Amino acid sequence: MRYPRITPAWLKHEKQVLRFYGFFQESIPERWDENSRYRHVYIMYFMEDGTIGINEPKVENSGIAQGTFLKRSRVLNEDGIPVGPDDMRVGQDLTLHGRTYHISGCDRFTRWFFEENGIQLGEDEDVPTDLWQKGYRLAKAFDRGGVPLTRAAVEDKAIQRAMGGIPPIDKKLSQFLLNDRKVLRFKGYWDDHTPYGSRVYFIIHYYLADNTVEINEAHCRNSGRAKWPVFMKRAPLRKSNFVNAAPGMLSCEAPRYLPEDLKVGESIHAWGRKVVLWDCDDFTRSFYKEYLGIDQAQGRIDVAEKPLTHAKLMPPPHTGVGKEEDSLLNCSMIQPTPPKIDLERMMKLTGEVLRFECKMINGEPEDELRRLVIAYYPADGDVAVFEVPVRNSGHMGGKFADKRRIKNPDTGLPFQLCDFYVGKVVTIAAQPLQITRADERCLQFLEARPKQFPYADPKACAKKLLPLDENPELSSDGGVHPDRLKELAQEAGISIVDHEIVTLLRRFGVPGEKESDQPKIIGQDALFFAKNTA
Template identity: 35%
Template sequence: MSSEPGPDLPFLPGYAFRDPMKTSFHRSQTLGYKNGFAFFRLPTVGIGGERLYVNQLSQAELDELADQRPLLTYGPPKQAPRSDFIPAHVAFDKKILKFDAYFQEDVYNSTEEQYRIRQVAIYYFLEDDSLTIIEPVVKKAGFLQGRLLRRHRVPKNDQGEPYHWKDLNRGMNITMYGRTYRIVDCDPFTQGFLESQGIELNPPEKIPLDPYTELHRTRMRKFITPSDFDQFKQFLIYDKQVLCFYAMWDDTNNMFGENRPFIIYYYLADDTVEVREVHKKNDGRDPFPVLIRRQRLPKTLVDNKNTFPSCVMETTDQEVLEWFTAKDFAVGKSTTLLGRTFFIYDCDEFTRNFYRDKFGITDFQPVEIKKKQPEEVPLVVPPYNGFGTLEDSLQNCFSLIPKPPRKDIIKMLENDQKVLRYEVVLETPNPEDRKRRFILSYSLSDDMISIYEPPSRNSGIIGGKYLRKTRVAKPGSTTDNATYYEPSDFTIGSTVEVFGHRFIITDADEYVLNYMESNAARFPAATLQSLRDHFRLRRVAKEPANSDIPSKPGLEELIAQVQEELKLHKYLNNKKIWEAFLQCDKDGCGILNKARFLTICDNLSVPTSAVLVSRLIDLCSCGEDNINYHDFLRAFPV
């Protein structure tokens, strides 16, 4: 059987033949783009790519036919200029159709209304045929308002066809997502646009009244009471104008009572009064400043002879004969407000001007309120309990939550990692403790002292940290006048008392002398001289060993023998011996009187009666009465 119907077969229903081998049924593209704009074009092939047997003209031929015009008898025609192509999003940009509409909403579980009328505005955007519905916001409406339908193309039937501006007109119902809106009117632009497109508009309609709104308006009209006084005029004239009075409530007659300051505000707009309490820092009262809230205060009440207690607390207008007004407040007079008597002693400048212009009052002399000043309780600092530093313990007396004492940040930054180190020994009757040597470190950044004991083998004492970093007070220092050790207190030979232990400074680091000499203005001259003498003695002790001056014959051997013999005398302090001789030699010549020399040796327990020491003294003699103590001191190496 042929795949195509024969020419003799009638093309009637039931006589059409379909090729069972055909599987492609797609249609050719009829849209194209030219210069960035879409345009329609005729299909080039049939369904499934089949050949079209109809005679079709090309796009160039169609353009040529469109440009041709009939020849006129009086000359060739002029070609009309082609109109510019304007896209829809440019032609209809910011052009919106607005329709006024409403919809009826049922109200359940309410005895006052069965339904409500809600007014909306329907906006139609011509550029993309989208819709949005917005309901004007009404205060205290009780339900959500605003945008009811977001902007998009709204379908109008089950096939998904969107609403077009041709479907909108006045006096018609339009259903969107199950809600029916009644279009009643439109704006002038919408009316002119639709009429220009040939659409005949229906006459406008009125939006029906909402039953609950009308009921509420009727009730408001019923409860308006006539008055000869225009309260609205008073509000417009005196709005935001307030009289301010400074008053005092004397409550000293009651137990634990006192004079409490208050401020009375009188609002001229509605004749209301407000009383606020003036709070001070640490007055011991809760922070509730409003004593009497803003309200109209009764001045004279009706004499009600009925002794039966009332079940309500509020005072009605029928029970009040007179209310408080601006005439009832004056400077220097007392006023009773709700059972409390307030004495007004002053007012502000606006209040003075108001009474001067309104009532002609000029006497506004403020009354001086004498307040009994409470006795100041002196702050007694308790004695130091020994826990922590003195400054840390003192912070507990200043506040409930102690804060760390302030530190000198500038001093800490300038003297960061600057430490003065001294060698100290214990001043103790115990001979074992006399041999112990300690390193005292003074931190310049925070004025703290730490003591470290270098470990010594076979001494029986474990070395290590003897005192952690802390500030050490001088002997006799009290908590009221605490004085601490400073670098100027550390001289060679001085005693430092640290928590009951006495230390004697025997040596110092060379950095101590360099630092004090670079800051000589900040240290006493005695401290500097002590360090200079100490380091001069150390240099002098080393000079004889390095000098090239020839010594006396047999002196070197004798010095070596004396050193061996003096090893048995462990109580001798070679450093003190050097210091004693150098301090006695004021001129620094190295020669002392023999009698003076022997006196110093006796004071330092030097065994001059020993044979070898006596021979050394004879070799060091310079004549009969003088001795060269430099050679003698070589037997006592430091």
């Protein structure tokens, strides 16, 4: 089907209707039980020709002629302009032929149409109910049997049965027959504030068959309490308990606890004890939701106890006699056993000694010439320090610190192999010692284990020089001086230590032109090695 370029309204909006829901108030002067009535209508705007039709839904036994309220036609407003969609909004009044209608809602198509055109109609309003509608619904409910009988009607029926020879109905029996095996189950607790008292948890059963209550204690395993759980045997639970002055004295009994008195989050009094209800089961929740309209889940209380945190006693400080591992076992065992030894490490590394030469940098002039050797034993992690005798230094050579596990003041842990490298300052016996060099056996040992000691890995050290690839001093064939290489690395923001310089010298170094000259590092070889190794 071919459409014209400009589609007319009767073709573009064919069979499209904007439907609004509204009502108007009509006075009723002839009746004593009502003075007005709300009449609900459907206002339909036909977009194909701009006409309006109003229909009133038929209500049974209303006594009013209902149906078509306004035939489909064009309606003019007070200014003589045809009424259009712009005059209809949810929540506003619309006057047609002298009668005012209040628009309370619309259908989904109407709301979609206005939203597509950028117009918000507003939310639908609640429809008011007049006195006649309330009475009509109540009468219908009486006819269907949905409303319980009044007390007078029930008593009249009982009298009529008694006059006819039928015995009266027992209320307790009927309650038992309707609610047998229906039990409300609550969880509660009682805080016993007496000396040596604690929190006691209960399972509370409320029997709907006869309005009796049973309270059982809920003990955890190894609680130390008696095995029998009965706290209160099944019986009526009253809101207050008292004892008369004389036996047999008549007095008014306190009211019982009923289902509407038991709410999660509140408390009840059971023989002088305040029991807080903190949860209930699923059947109890559904019972209260269906019959009483109470949501028991909202009042649930979290009774999870916070985990106890015990202060850990730290072992006393080591006295310095013997090894710390032996002394620590005396604090944790009554009959201490020798500490475990890593036999594999001991078998492989026994006899290995890594020696680092160092100097004392405490700022004292008399200690500037002192030279010491730090010996690290990888078999057991012990450290010993020996002083090299220097002539006319005023200090005797020999043992500076005996062989033992020495703690690093910076970390609080015993010294490890990674704590010793050329250029590092370590504190032993309260003296700062700067490592200046290591012997050949020590360097070979470290280079054989690059994963444990990355400062001795030529690959890792060479990769640090990659940011200096375009530096002309590294590209020279004669090499670069180690001190100058360290300066270039610092200018480029590269962190490099003296031990890494030693590693580069051992791998990529060449001797100087003269015997007195220091060796240099071939930067081209180091960069090529770093680029071509994974």
